[in-house]
Amino acid sequence: MPSTSPSGSFDFERLTVRGVSRHYGRQRALSRVSLVAGAGEIIGLLGPNGAGKSTLLGVLATLIAPSRGRVLYGDRPARELGAALRRRLGYLSHDLQLYPELTAGENLEFFARLYGDTRPAERVAAALLQAHLTDRAGDRVSGFSRGMRQRLALERSLLHGPRLVLLDEPFTGLDERSVGDFVDRLRGLRAAGCIVLLATHDLDIVDGLLDRAVVLRAGRTVPLGDAGGSLRERYRAAVADDVTARSLRRGTARTPGGSVGGRSELPGDDWRARTPSDA
Amino acid sequence: MTRMTGRWSIVRLAVAAVMFAVAPLLIAQAPYEATMGLVAKIVYFHVPVWFMMFLAIFVCGISSGIYLFRERPAADRLAVSAAELAVLFGAMGLTTGPLWARVSWGAWWVWDVRLTLALILEMTFVAYLLLRKYGGPGSDKLSAGLALFGMFNVPIVYVSVNVWRTLHPSTTVVPTLGASMAGPFWWCVLAFLALFLVMLEGRRRLADQEAELDRLRLAYDEEY
């Protein structure tokens, strides 16, 4: 990966999320999420709609500031790093961040140049090849199918060789063959030492691909048991357990003379116990 | 902490109340302005109100800047309190101004420099409140940007309106204050300042308590 400016020299091997909360007024999007991810890991963010997966990815991409808690890239916070950190981030949002009026090649070229690539033409050609879109390079994105856009957008977000790859629902609209290619692409990123965080619903696709999974529910992490069975079964069990545990605790809290005051007064006291990925 | 601030706000409230109680006596014994009659007395109310509006605008603008660049939530709460006061005092000024203008200039509204400036600033801070109300989550930061722009706009609007207006015939001269009127006038300014501080502090504490309530609710939600 050629660095074209001195700010490109920053790199990191580890991503640490410590007790990150984000709320909008009274609305909570994330609540004390903690996780650690290292180079060469693919981590799944699982959970129902509105669980906070996209918000978490937004926080990790430095687009959203956490209300509380810290995110460390290596051992430094985003605030200190600015543009040098953004050079190491690849982010594919659910909306694909492509300009439909531009051709596939123009989209890629624009972003390659924006990232200060010195030889954008070669970079674009390689990306088009990866996306199997070389023969469609001159066609406008508005005429592409969702799957083609998805492949293009993925290569767009990987164009600059990021260390941290954040993917929001990347399997939407992909056909079976594309999914296979995509999974291979992710394995390649893992081999290259990327940290990949992947928010998804498609548990069957990512089963066996993920090194670890973090389940989010209503903005909180929920422990995912490591008992046998497929990822889907474990996920179902985890969410069901959490629903029961939560309603039980709410139940206790409403009992007169219940243990409200007895619970830990310090915020952040017990999140470690609940976070599977902190180990 | 609450007991101390509670005691202080009672003191402040008492000071403001006493000052406002005394003000009518001072105004009544101030010299009667011959040409304008009784209406001239509105200056003791009207002008201090404008002073407070400008004070509110600068408090709002500066604390918005602090919020924007230092991300202190307390600064945002002070800013929104000040913005509401800017709109309130602005509305008071815009209501009392025409009463005087009707007698002095023969029209409810004249495109006078100060009137126009006041109208534009009032609109800026109404826009601030609209943005906060309808902008959805995250609009606190956006409104901070607007307040900062609004503050820097004050001198530019003043100059532009001033030159624009001189193109039109000027109607009358605002009466200057004699020495015997200055005493009651400044008394009224101080009374309004005391009122301003009481209201700002009260509104800010309300905002603090709302924030605390939100925090507790979130903590409860997180725990259970």
Added chain:
Amino acid sequence: MREVLRVAWLVLRKDIRVESRSREVLYTTTFFATSCVLVFSFAFVRSGRPVEGAESGIVWVALAYAGQLALGRAFERELHHDALRGLLLAPVERGAIFAGKLLGIVLLMALVEVVVVFFVALFFSTPFFAHPFLFVGLLAAGTIGFAGVGALFAAMLARAQSRAVLLPVLLYPITVPVLIAGVNGTLALIQADPNLDLARFWLALILFFDAVFLTLAFWTFEPLMTE
């Protein structure tokens, strides 16, 4: 600085390319501005002749309305496929992104201005170009000031609710000096006895406004764009 210009140029070139493919914003805003001129002529024409000096107001108000429409659309487009976040994530000075978007809007408004000025001059036989440098200077400086404040507000409103109505709500109170100065500066140029000193004063005032608010916009863009 070279890097800022490079990025601004990239963003501008991208916007030109996108717009040249659809021409949506250019065509709709030009049409809208022209219909504003038409509506105003109903208001300001008495017995076949325009009220004296009304042309200046017509030009500036039509421009402001068209500019507001263009601003809204320009950022709606970035928002549509979440492209704005893609831009913000680029490892560049964020002010440069802002500069690029601003230049695109200024360019677009300039094209609309050509049409509006042409039509007003045609309909009312207004001697806009009696003093071409001052007139173009007023238009250029006014456009930059209006679009500068507008681009910042439109960008920051990109993640707000009801942004379509909030943009004009925020925009006009702040850009009042530009409109006052633009209308009166142009008026000083087109009246029977042109007052060049007054026009220069208004031009200077707009330039001062531009300096203050462009600085402020570059300075606040970064914190305003972080959610």
